[in-house]
Amino acid sequence: MSKEKKQAELIREISGANPLKCMKCGKCSATCPAYAEMDIKPHQFVSYVANEDIEALVQSKSLWKCLSCFACVERCPRDVQPGKLIDAARQVVVRQRGENYLKADEIPELLDPELPQQLLVSAFRRYRR
Amino acid sequence: MYKIAKENLTALFRLIAGAQELYLPVKTAEQVNFGVWSEDAEVDLDTLKSVKSPKDAFFPQSENLYTCRKDGKKISIEPEALKEQNFVIFGMKACDVRGVEVLDKVFLADPIDTFYAARRDHGTIVAMACHEPEESCFCKVFGIDCAEPAADVATWMVSDQLYWKPLTEKGEALTKTVESVLEAADDADEKKVEEEQSAIRGIVEKLPYSNLSLEGWNGDVLTEKFDSALWEELYKPCLACGTCTFVCPTCQCYDIKDYDTGHGVQRYRCWDSCMYSDFTMMAHGNNRTSQMQRFRQRFMHKLVYFPANNDGMYSCVGCGRCVEKCPAALNIVKVIKAFEKQGGEKA
Amino acid sequence: MQRIGVFVCHCGSNIAATVDVKKVAEMALLEPGVVHAEDYQYMCSEAGQEKIIEAIREKNLTGVVVCSCSPRMHETTFRKAAEKAGLNPYMVEIANIREHCSWIHKDMEEATKKAVILTRAAIAKVNLNTPLKPGESRVTKRALVIGGGIAGIQTALDIADAGYEVDIVEREPSIGGRMSQLDKTFPTLDCSACILTPKMVEASAHEKINIYTYSEVEKVSGFVGDFTVDIRKKARYVDMDKCTGCGVCQEKCPSKKAPSEFNRGLNTRSAIYTPFAQAIPNVPVIDTNSCIKFKTGKCGVCSKVCQAGAIDYTQKDEIVSQKYGAIVVATGFDTIKLDNYDEYAYSQSKDVITSLELERIMNAAGPTKGHLERLSDGKAPKEMVFIQCVGSRCADDRGKPYCSKICCMYTAKHAMLIRDKYPDVNVTVFYIDVRTPGKNFDEFYRRAVEQYGVNYIKGQVGKVIPQPNGKLLVQGSDLLDNRQILKEADMVVLATAIEPNEGVRKIATMLTASIDTNNFLTEAHAKLRPVESPTAGIFLSGVCQGPKDIPETVAQAGAAAVKAIGLLAKDKLLTNPCTAQSDELLCNGCSTCANVCPYGAISYEEKEINDHGIRETRRIAVVNSALCQGCGACTVTCPSGAMDLQGFSNRQILAEVDAICR
Amino acid sequence: MSIEAKEEFRPKIVAFCCNWCSYAGADLAGSSRLGYPADVKIIRVPCSCRVNPMFILRAFEKGADGVIMCGCHPGDCHYSTGNYYARRRMTLLFSMLDYIGVENGRTRVEWVSAAEGVKFSTTMNEFVEKIHSLGKNVRLGDLRCRN
């Protein structure tokens, strides 16, 4: 198995989403608040995973522009959940760097002191499922 | 005669079981029945009667006769192997030993039942005198002395000693193999056994059924008994279950059936009861169509037909299990008494 | 002992590619009773059937096992073939080695092994089969059509024209259904009312058709050819015989605030009302929820103004019980609720509407008298946005997984009509796919784009945001240009998914007709029996079976009618011989079986019995085989095993179990 | 359990399917090519209410490792009420089997409609997996039927 194939599989596994369900309706892109800043748009992101073109995704700006607001996840009519795919891709990158697991005592360091508490709490809530 | 202390019995059992299978009264879920001895079996020699008689050591409730196998269109038949290993059955009572004699008359007469014969050949009976006979016992009526069982080995439990007396060659042979745990008994011991025997006999005299009379059952009474109007009344509470038959030491009827295992067919035999509505059911139907007839059959067989064919030997041994276990409180004693009473009235 | 022939079908490569059919035949020969086994390319073909017939004749077969596709497919075929050869058709059993074997397993060895076992089970069963003879039952020459929309009307007309009595039961006060709410129809742009009303009139005037409006099916019992149906005629509070349909009551009614169901709640109606002007029957009903008389006891205006004296406040619901030979379900559809699609702001803005609401707005008899205007402020829109696939093709439970089929075409129709009538209005359609299979459909859609300049954008809308200025900000994506679109619109029209009408599940349950997870009634076979329910005597017409447009609905309505006519034309029906039977020697007469029989097929009689020489009068169960449908509930509830089911007897099923577990 | 041992054990599984819903659902699984292990063998019965507890015990007697019964969804029975009776019977039977110490997962009831090919297939896959996890049935069978 090629590296990209493995990565694509990993993304599918982590996200639990199936990019093949996508009907290319574009509702994710239509919904996305960070659309303008993305080089690979959310709906394209799905086809990149489906086509196993992971290197491009890993190099993309989009990966870090996604706000994880999960509007696309909520509204996707096909349950493809692009937001989770993007998040999974991020995780793959993080794992590649050998930072597979985050230890609890590392978290405070990583946090921006300006970060509103509520965002943190809601992020945990969202990522939990 | 030999003796062994009660607390050393386990050593005796272990020794016997080391060389051959050992059956003896074992308590499982509150009930005592004969079973195979093992280290963790709860041996119970105090309970007078096992629920089931020990007859299934020689005539199991069910046993395979042969197996048919099918391979493609070819069919092969494998007969079941006969018992080849020696075994000991320990703790049988005098009545049960007589029960085996009754079975012998049936299964060892021509044509010999090879399965039964093999088990008889390989089995050694160690009998035990009845320390405290109970009110349901009536072995005396059939001339059985429960103080002196006639087996390969007779034993007596007197307080904390078991006295051991080989009576036959088989008994002697068994004794040889266990001599290491036995002690020779002296005159004082002999005396103790005699005392125990007379105590037992004394109790037997006091038992309510001991003076039951079989007069009226011997001789040419078949038609008279068969046609009696009493049966019509006696059978009424009978539930047509097989309890009496299955606990009885002498009932010997069996059915032969086939079982499809999926890989072949096993032909096996299993105990049957003349009380069952489908007993001796044949293609044309049943030759005894009413429960009265079936009820009558059982007692006529025990008290009339069997003695007529076996030199007057009744096929009841007075163990009293049916007296204790019948769900409707019917039993052979009540039947005998009813006829006696009727005879009395007539006279 | 039976003489059984086993016939293994290759089904081309459908079976033979994964199952070693030769091996199956070879192994079958080793089973008890099997005297013949062969395999063939297509057992269901003429030549294949001929092989079975030949073998039965030549080898005096008493039983046949066909290893092939599902018995639901060809059991009848093979049973008929056996009958031709003089064998009782019920001596044939099918081993399903296609759907249950070759199609689901990939490994040849494994599939073959399983096929052998399935065949073995079928052989074991046939060994215990006995010849069965079907009974006969009568056919009531009358049909019931549930639903008075275009599907129901067309079915009723076709059945009635063939000379049979038909009753239509319609829940609403008038027949006409969804089609009566439409303005124009694609692709010809006919006026919907103009083509529907004549049909409604024809139905109401037909001497063989009896219409129950404002009525519902209450209870169904019986079976094919002999259904008994209770119909609840809801109280109208207006005497149908006396009312002249003058309409004065509706004019004078002081309570006019009830939302109009017909106009999708876009305007109001009076408490006493007919849904629309051309209603049939043209007799109003009183809506007791909004009627002042019913709410307060005072008023009674309608009664005073009615010259015919038709108003009767004391009317009660009435139950009519009627017998039918066939029942056609034509319960139609509704649009789904949009509660779960808040992103489209349907509940937030009056200017976000469904397509069906647009139909009413465009209609001359509608709430705006046919003028296109915003419902919020009555202004004429300049920018209109249509959103496709709202709730359709949706994988989660917010919407429906299926394509609603009609939306692409009616949206093109709406866009075209608007551009035609109001050329200054810009129309944008957001779509995922445009689906136009159908005669003149794609041409129609292209005209909307090319001739009328409708702006079609490939991409969905993510969000509609009502603006303070009253406009609607539509945020969508254009996938082909790869950009996000923000567009201000005056009106947004949602092509809302359709779903079977509420209550169809209840009706399906009463009819014991099967229904799928989307509440569409299931057809007996997706391809070969599309207008019949698997339950004999129940037929399907229109959208209750699946989304379809008007011409398809009418075509299916006709097809359902023909199927019903085919049934009604028979004088007698052969009944399934697989019915329960009680062994009178074993029966206790305890009545337990009768307690579970859904058909009331079991009764008891005192009978003189000869039980192996014992003669006595016993109470025993007797099964009426014309009523028994063969479910087998009684067989399990019977403690003594006296009750058994022919064709699925205890011993047959146990033999199958044994054969499988071997 | 090692992987090899798992591969060796091929459970025997009997599935009773009602003619109108579940058997058709199984057919649909077939025509949709939705696979499940070949260990499952289907017996067609007219209705789930035709399934006698005796049939289920018989399957175990003769060596089945699992028995599953499928019928129309409650309310959708072709015979109106059959599956309601079946539901009570099976609930009690399964409870009794559990009571005497037969592993609970060996029996199952699932309602599968004619349209639920996917459900049929996933149910069978799940059930086979469950039986694999339970291993060979040793508590409810006749010794004579074992190889």
Next chain:
Amino acid sequence: MQELIKRAKELLENGTVARVLGWKAGDLPYNPEPAYFDSTESLADFVYNGFCGANLSKYMIEASKLEGKTLVCLKPCDTYSFNQLLKEHRIDRDKAYVIGVGCKGKLDIERIRKMGIKGIEQISGAEMEDEADTLTVSTIYGEKSCKYADAMLERCHVCKGKEHQVYDELIGESKETKDADRFAEVARIETMTPEEKFAFFQKELSKCIRCNACRNVCPACSCRKCVFDSNKFDSAQKANVDSFEEKMFHIIRAFHVAGRCTDCGECSRVCPQGIPLHLFNRKFIKDIDEFYGEYQAGMDINAQSPLTDFTFDDVEPGIVGERG
């Protein structure tokens, strides 16, 4: 008892009944047998005491076929069985004259034997006139005594109550005997692990000798021909070749009487091997009560039996696993 005999004589004499179905004194202190009495003289042997545990309602099936009415003596618990048989059309109410007899709990000779009491000659304290506190047993091996309650049948400790569900008249006093929870033992087994449950039942059922006493005494098992005696299911079996057969027999038997079993306890009373067979029936009763609402067979003759009834929202069979 004397009142009962007096009344029976009256009814025989005035022709109301043609016979009396009761118990006849046995030849041992504890073995009275069910019996018919068709003359006033024969009633001399009539007995009704603590050892009259037999449920006579099943005998009414045969008695219903006879000419004239049968006076049948039914204890409170027997009346449930009588009702259930009526419901199933197995007996004829018009052929029965039911005298509801009082009950102070019935005695179990096996329990007395288990206390080590043997060689029994006489037992006093078991008569209906007695207080039912103590039994005095004179034996060949000396006099013994025990508490009446300790010698009672298991079923009397979980008595359904001393009210007769059906009767023409009542004679005799009763005494409450319930001192235990009917479902406690079932509940205890339910909490065992599967291994423990299996071991428990395996041990108990291994004693079964397939004598059919439980079946033949059971008022619900009144089939003309039992499935285990007929070849309809290929299930005719007499043998206990393998432990499976006992499980099959007892599960199916319990299933066949589920919803019909009144929990009269006769099966456990008659089992020669002392198998607590009521644990099967009570399991079904407990489940039925929990799943479908409380139901007592034989109480309301018009109530729909739980297995021939349903509700749309009954629990799914999966509940068994979920309950844990």
